[in-house]
Amino acid sequence: MKSIFSHRLIYLVSLQLLSILNSCSSDKSNETKVVLKDEFKQKAEMKNQEMEALLHAACLYCHKTQDIPGEKELAPKMQVVIDLYKAQYPNREDFVKAVTEFTVNPQANNTLMQSAIDTYKLMPNSGIVKQDAEDIANYLFDYKFQ
Numbered sequence: 001m002k003s004i005f006s007h008r009l010i011y012l013v014s015l016q017l018l019s020i021l022n023s024c025s026s027d028k029s030n031e032t033k034v035v036l037k038d039e040f041k042q043k044a045e046m047k048n049q050e051m052e053a054l055l056h057a058a059c060l061y062c063h064k065t066q067d068i069p070g071e072k073e074l075a076p077k078m079q080v081v082i083d084l085y086k087a088q089y090p091n092r093e094d095f096v097k098a099v100t101e102f103t104v105n106p107q108a109n110n111t112l113m114q115s116a117i118d119t120y121k122l123m124p125n126s127g128i129v130k131q132d133a134e135d136i137a138n139y140l141f142d143y144k145f146q
C-alpha cells in the first residue's frame with residue numbers, strides 16, 4: 001500500500017506541474033491547444049486508473065462490490081455505503097466531507113450505520129491521509145458499482 005501512496009505523490013506533483021505549464025501556454029495556437037487537450041484526456045484516464053488502484057488497495061478489500069461465495073463479508077458493500085451517504089448528503093461537498101471524516105477517523109458516535117457496526121464492528125482506522133480519503137470520497141460520489 002505504501003508504494004501506491006508514494007507513487008501517487010509523484011503523480012500529483014507532475015499533475016501540478018502540468019497545470020502550471022498549461023496555464024503558461026494559454027495564448028498558443030489552436031494546434032498546440034489540441035495536443036494539450038489530448039494530453040489532458042490521457043491524464044484524466046491515468047487519474048481514473050490511479051483512483052481505481054487506490055480504491056482497491058485502501059477500501060475494496062473489506063467493502064466488496066459483490067458477494068463472493070464461501071467468503072465471509074468483512075464490511076457492508078461499497079455501493080450500500082455510498083447510497084446511504086448520498087441519501088443523507090445529496091450534495092457533493094457534504095458527501096465528501098462526511099465520508100472523509102469517517103474514513104480518516106472512524107467513530108461509533110459519528111455513524112450512519114449503527115447496524116453495520118453491530119454486525120461487523122467499527123471500521124478500523126487505516127491511517128489513510130486526509131487528501132487520499134478526500135480524493136476517494138470524490139471519486140465514490142460519481143461511482144456506480146455494477
Ligand code: HEC
Pocket residue numbers: 058059060061062063074075076081085099102103106110111112113114116117120121122123124126128133136137
Ligand atoms: C479493514 C476493513 C475496512 C477497510 C479497509 C475499509 N473499511 Fe469502511 N467500513 C468497514 C466496516 C466493518 C464498516 C461497518 C462498520 C462501521 O460503520 O464502522 C465500514 C463502514 C464504512 C462507512 C460507513 C460508516 C458509518 O458507520 O456511517 C464508510 C463511509 C466507509 N466504511 C468508508 C470506507 C472507505 C472510503 C474506505 C477506504 C479508504 C474504507 N471504508 C475501508 C471496514 C473497512
